[in-house]
Amino acid sequence: MTALVLALVLDALAGEPRLLWGRWPHPAVLAGRAVAALDDRLNEGEGRAWRGLLALVVLVAGAGALGMLLMSLPGIWAEFLVVAVLVAQRSLSDHVEAVARALDVSLASGRMAVARIVGRETAAMDEPAVARAAIESAAENLSDGVVAPVFWYVVAGLPGILIYKIVNTADSMIGHRTERHREFGRAAAQFDDLLNWIPARLTALMIRAVSPQLRERGFWRGVRRDAGKHASPNAGWPEAAMARALGIALSGPRVYQGQMRDDPFVNENGRRGIGTGEIRQAVGMLWRVWGVVLGVAVAGAMF
Numbered sequence: 399m400t401a402l403v404l405a406l407v408l409d410a411l412a413g414e415p416r417l418l419w420g421r422w423p424h425p426a427v428l429a430g431r432a433v434a435a436l437d438d439r440l441n442e443g444e445g446r447a448w449r450g451l452l453a454l455v456v457l458v459a460g461a462g463a464l465g466m467l468l469m470s471l472p473g474i475w476a477e478f479l480v481v482a483v484l485v486a487q488r489s490l491s492d493h494v495e496a497v498a499r500a501l502d503v504s505l506a507s508g509r510m511a512v513a514r515i516v517g518r519e520t521a522a523m524d525e526p527a528v529a530r531a532a533i534e535s536a537a538e539n540l541s542d543g544v545v546a547p548v549f550w551y552v553v554a555g556l557p558g559i560l561i562y563k564i565v566n567t568a569d570s571m572i573g574h575r576t577e578r579h580r581e582f583g584r585a586a587a588q589f590d591d592l593l594n595w596i597p598a599r600l601t602a603l604m605i606r607a608v609s610p611q612l613r614e615r616g617f618w619r620g621v622r623r624d625a626g627k628h629a630s631p632n633a634g635w636p637e638a639a640m641a642r643a644l645g646i647a648l649s650g651p652r653v654y655q656g657q658m659r660d661d662p663f664v665n666e667n668g669r670r671g672i673g674t675g676e677i678r679q680a681v682g683m684l685w686r687v688w689g690v691v692l693g694v695a696v697a698g699a700m701f
Contacts, residue, residue, distance in 0.1 A: 399696075
């Protein structure tokens with residue numbers, strides 16, 4: 399757990415230094431190349447679902463083997479550096495804060511900034527829509543980029559965190575229901591859902607624990623209800639918890655690939671006229687949850 403404590407602090411202080419990753423490929427880039435290579439080689443012909451399962455097995459086995467190799471190195475330096483690279487607290491908070499700073503300048507700047515962290519179309523967004531998109535991204539990526547990697551590291555060491563990251567990368571690249579990946583990406587998408595099941599709910603619990611609305615009656619009942627409105631079995635949990643913690647409505651209608659999707663609002667009775675203030679409150683929630691994670695890690699290292 400000492401390695402985890404050091405990793406969390408290093409990530410919070412340094413994030414992703416441009417000097418380093420400007421010269422060397424980031425591990426996420428290497429993972430993406432591995433997924434793309436298997437996609438190119440295997441995603442063709444008959445039996446694409448089975449070929450996708452084979453690709454997933456290859457990725458998981460490779461990540462697990464690399465993790466075991468790194469853990470065999472003497473000392474904790476390699477271990478804590480790998481974890482620091484794979485936990486994305488600082489970069490997440492910086493990207494979300496950048497949306498607030500851009501909105502302070504103009505709506506057009508805010509749209510450009512939020513387009514870097516969400517997949518929906520941003521050209522017609524008003525200020526509340528930009529704020530909602532940024533806060534939703536903050537909540538979902540708090541689970542995917544911070545809590546889940548830490549959880550799987552605690553459970554299974556470096557093999558656990560590396561397997562989680564390669565599966566999460568595979569899901570983001572081939573797990574979506576495009577025509578090309580409908581069959582081939584099914585295994586990656588389902589395994590990613592499985593790996594995120596516990597972390598997503600843990601994230602929601604931690605958001606509740608640090609929320610000013612902690613004593614609000616029906617908080618958790620509302621989170622459970624609203625989480626079910628989300629297309630993902632996991633992403634709705636941190637999003638619903640964040641919405642209630644800030645007293646705002648999230649989700650709602652949005653545009654994907656030129657098509658308006660009439661999604662229901664999460665915490666529909668919350669404030670809808672939101673902006674930079676609420677984005678910065680969400681960033682504050684990110685750091686409060688990080689503090690809980692760090693505290694648990696310190697306790698584990700001590701005992």
